[in-house]
Amino acid sequence: xxxxxxxxxxxxxxxxxxxxxxxxxxxxxxxxxxxxxxxxxxxxxxxxxxxxxxxxxxxxxxxxxxxxxxxxxxxxxxxxxxxxxxxxxxxxxxxxxxxxxxxxxxxxxxxxxxxxxxxxxxxxxxxxxxxxxxxxxxxxxxxxxxxxxxxxxxxxxxxxxxxx
Numbered sequence: 001x002x003x004x005x006x007x008x009x010x011x012x013x014x015x016x017x018x019x020x021x022x023x024x025x026x027x028x029x030x031x032x033x034x035x036x037x038x039x040x041x042x043x044x045x046x047x048x049x050x051x052x053x054x055x056x057x058x059x060x061x062x063x064x065x066x067x068x069x070x071x072x073x074x075x076x077x078x079x080x081x082x083x084x085x086x087x088x089x090x091x092x093x094x095x096x097x098x099x100x101x102x103x104x105x106x107x108x109x110x111x112x113x114x115x116x117x118x119x120x121x122x123x124x125x126x127x128x129x130x131x132x133x134x135x136x137x138x139x140x141x142x143x144x145x146x147x148x149x150x151x152x153x154x155x156x157x158x159x160x161x162x163x164x
Contacts, residue, residue: 005065005099007106010055012047015039018055021067021089029124053086056106058099066090068103070111073120083111085121088130101137122147 010018019039026035045052058066069087074080085107090100108119119139123130131141150158 004061005097005102006059007056007102008059010046010057010067012043014055014057015043015047017057017064018042018046018067018069021064022087025087025089029127054110056103056110058090058094058103060094060097064091065094066099066103068107070107072114072116075118078118080117081115082118082120083107083116085119088121100133104137
């Protein structure tokens with residue numbers, strides 16, 4: 001098989017493609033009702049004055065094949081920066097070509113070049129295929145911590161509330 005996969009850093013003109021990929025991921029997880037991001041959100045927060053994230057796009061013969069969305073993080077306990085993989089998407093037609101693995105390696109290389117010393121991500125508890133994939137790559141489940149979150153109106157109320 002000819003290797004025609006190209007991985008590149010996304011630009012603002014890719015906002016619609018990124019949004020479509022993220023929406024497809026939500027749909028594949030039966031979570032489309034949770035997906036409320038817009039193309040403008042992607043454009044504003046990914047390509048504005050202070051980008052909140054970076055996206056690597058995989059293409060096969062110029063066709064969108066997948067993406068990896070990351071952002072910088074920092075571990076106070078390790079004392080080092082890292083990268084957080086928020087989303088990894090591979091289009092169904094391109095699965096089995098190690099595109100997800102290539103995207104993760106490319107993201108890790110970019111992170112390392114910028115000083116990152118670790119990679120972190122979370123996986124939906126029911127996404128067993130993704131869990132097995134990450135495990136196969138040596139990206140293990142951290143059993144010593146649990147993610148907590150507050151969002152929406154609850155976050156707004158918390159942020160605007162008075163400190164005790």
